[in-house]
Amino acid sequence: MRMKRVAAVAAAATLALGMSACGGDGDSGSGSGGGKGIVGKAQSQKKLVIGVKADQPGLGLQTGSNYEGFDVEIAKIVAKGLGVDANNIEWKTTVSANREPFIQQGTVDLVVATYTINDERKQKINFAGPYFIAGQDLLVKADSTLAGPEALDGKTVCSVTGSTPAKRIQTEHPKAKLQQFDSYSKCLPLLENGQVDAVTTDDIILAGYAAQSQYAGKFKVVGKPFSTEPYGIGLKKDDKAGCEKVNEILKAAASDGSYKTAWDTTLGKSGKAAPELDTTKLTNCGSV
């Protein structure tokens, strides 16, 4: 009896020691090092944490541990301009609802995730860009006669909780019924089964979904954008230097052809010609 107990205690102690032996290895976590901004971090640590979408085909899509899409390519261009190799980027999945908190809390250094520049967000974070101008549109069934947002009254629309498109439907088309999820991918089966009449977000995201093989020929984008969504690159509000640097990198990318390459290897595959990156429209990084 006593021997048993001693053995048990010994076993437990061995276990505990074994556990503590492989404890934390001092991973200092991520985030920008105390106000130096991304330029300083990229120089000193040679790595960056970048937030992208994981479920938007053509823009930011996660396959296994890989991320691919236009946003991802833009992020790589920016990282390269900051002196960080694409292999040293730590990708982090962001959803529409956690982009500002991630930036404010330093969970990510940059966000390139179909991130619309607007005044409300400018209160909290800084935007470089825009690197692309999208517009909110509707995705409907291929045989649908829904002609545009004014026909939404009494119809059911699916979008993502907390996103710009969802809020616009609530304020501008209050008679439409809004079904909200945490990602657009959940909206598509509903559209296919007819429980929702339309899915709404930016045209370019919708086009990416419609082009997926399992939905080929089933859906169409209405093609009447009812907003302007300039996609920016989000960073910490006080990181003015970083923001200006990113804008310089974007300017360079527009002239040296890397912007066009980023488009052609991703969204351009749908046959859409590369847009012009209008460098006159770049943000002033919060300076008044």
Place this chain on the structure above:
Amino acid sequence: MHVFADPTNFDAYVSGFLWILKLTGASAVFALVLGVLLAAFRVSPVPVLRGFGAAWVNIFRNTPLTLIVFFCFFGLYSTLGLRLSDDLDRNNYWLGVIGLSVYTAAFVCEAVRSGVNTVPAGQAEAARAIGLTFFQTLRIVILPQAGRAVVAPLGSVLIALCKNATIVGTIGLIEASSVMKDLLNSNGDAVIPIFAVFAGTFAAILIPTGYFFGWLANRLAVKR
């Protein structure tokens, strides 16, 4: 607290918790009825009913609630076309109630069944001896005594149910946890206070509930 001083935010906060309370209330009623019925099945002399009760408990108790609620939306509603209301929120609400009820019923059933085991076998034998049928025995002798023994565990089940109601947010009902996410999204600088208010509200609802059930259990206990 500047976040909750904004009337829009405050209204969202109130309506979020109202949904939670509605979900909890409706699901509690259905789960209690269903759970007691399942417990009766599981102690009955009919093998088919016993098997049905056991299968129900094993399936729903061991499936994550997230999956059950998801199935209610994407299975029952989206694929099979079960529509419970023309209003979108109401429809999502009822789908959530179905999911919460079938899941919680499994736990209610097990609690009630453990209560049945606290009733001495002599009680059932005496009831049979005076000529009561199985269902009379259950209704008049066993369940009243078992019910008194399971007040406290059922209180725990109710508390768990109330917290589990937040899962219905995943199918698009804007309940408390969805409101919280939305507020966090637009106020990334006030994460801790927002979190504290929501967690505190749950605590303010549930701690008294716990004490109430403790008191009730004491009062109703069968002093043997």
